[in-house]
Amino acid sequence: MIRYDIRYHRPTTAEEASAVLLGAGAEGVVIGGGTVVVPQMVRNERRARDVVDLRGLGIDKLTVHTDHVEIGAMVTYGTVLRAERLAGSSVLLQQLAGVVTGGCQILNLGTLGGSAAYASPCLDVPGALVAVGASMCAHGPDGPREIPAGEFFLDAQKTALGPAELLTGMRIPVAPASTGYLKMQAASSGWPVVTASAVIDDSAAHVTIGAAQAVPVRVDVSAFRVDGGWDGAALTESVREAIEDPWHDSQAPAHYRKHVAGVLARRAVERAGSA
Ligand SMILES: Cc1cc2nc3c(=O)[nH]c(=O)nc-3n(C[C@H](O)[C@H](O)[C@H](O)COP(=O)(O)OP(=O)(O)OC[C@H]3O[C@@H](n4cnc5c(N)ncnc54)[C@H](O)[C@@H]3O)c2cc1C
Structure with a gap:
């Protein structure tokens, strides 16, 4: 149970989500699958009044194109595991999803975007995204931009995302490998x-x-x-x-x-x- 009042926001566009985060300042927090951040709030390790739930953004789809795979930030490990037609280097993400722990809760709630944005050193996703040469799609107050995965992870729990900027997805090149x-x-x-x-x-x-x-x-x-x-x-x-x-x-x-x-x-x- 979270022991203080929160304001729950469910934006439907990345622009709206970023605007809410900008207005909330230090009181804003993004919730992806919530498997890390919700327990932190319950334990009072993280306090935030404005909770921005990304589930209304429609960024939970994995789409295979001829030369790249688009993975929305809210795509779960389960979705990656069930994806068909993954080929070349993008298969690495399926291999990763197959060994994530935590049972069906983490498989079906934990998102690749949440793991990347959390950027704790002890996660599966950051290394794999760097390995496949992913491009990280972000949206902030200045609009959308892409950041190479190799430049996205700056330090332990520190990414290239700026204030009020959220991760909307990842673009994975499909190279024969x-x-x-x-x-x-x-x-x-x-x-x-x-x-x-x-x-x-x-x-x-x-x-x-x-x-x-x-x-x-x-x-x-x-x-x-x-x-x-x-x-x-x-x-x-x-x-x-x-x-x-x-x-x-x-x-x-x-x-x-x-x-x-x-x-x-x-x-x-x-x-x-x-x-
Ligand atoms: C029992 C258990 C087992 C686990 N096993 C593993 C494992 O084997 N491997 C592993 O790597 N991890 C594991 N985890 C950690 C975690 O569940 C996963 O890394 C998960 O993918 C995190 O994603 P999430 O969507 O739940 O993140 P959330 O909890 O929603 O968010 C994590 C952080 O990222 C921010 N955030 C989330 N989405 C975005 C976004 N789109 N844009 C900007 N910021 C965002 C949040 O504000 C928060 O700071 C485990 C956790 C538990 C509880």
Whole structure:
């Protein structure tokens, strides 16, 4: 139960949502699926009087086009999992949705947009969006704009979204590629300790490590392709070196995350290679 009065807003356009947020200032909060922010408000860790529910915006659709996939910010993991015709690098998001924890509540309420906007280091979505070269669609007081995923995640729980700006969706290019997604959790129901998203095509291979630093780290591993396989030891070491400032919290210490990042990267690349 939220122990204070709130004003509930259900805008029907991004312009309206942004205007409400602008008027509310520090008292405004966006609710996507609400799986993070509602418990925070119930525990009184987050106070906000103006609650802006995005469910009236119609941004809960996943549309497959010839060369890209459009994912509304309110698309849930369940919708991604059930999507047909996902191809190339966009398949990575389906692999991710298949291993999100929290049961049917998180599958059917948790949104990709909410995870991206929350931008906590220990999430599945940020690293995967960087890996597939997503373009983040935002709408603020100055209208719509797009931000490359690689420039969207600035720090732990800090994104490029400005004041009164909301995320409306993500555009994923559909490049021919094979993908592999793996994550390590401290417990079967836990949030990710490290994630690895491998994307491999004929000319290049890269792995994006999530949850090991404040923001995702994308590593080019093309040089470790040898004779139709991989130089696993060199790839592992190179990914570890790329984690320069490892994240630490109650789930796992920094040195552990750095170690696991290398191992998961190698396995994700091997999995993509065998797909
Ligand atoms: C039991 C449990 C298991 C979980 N397991 C996982 C897991 O395996 N992997 C994982 O990554 N996460 C996990 N989570 C965390 C979380 O549920 C998901 O990351 C979820 O996708 C968050 O999305 P949401 O829509 O519920 O976010 P919300 O709670 O609605 O919002 C999160 C934050 O983002 C802001 N926000 C939301 N949408 C937008 C938007 N469109 N524009 C701007 N700001 C916005 C909100 O104001 C808030 O600050 C788990 C949570 C629980 C409770």
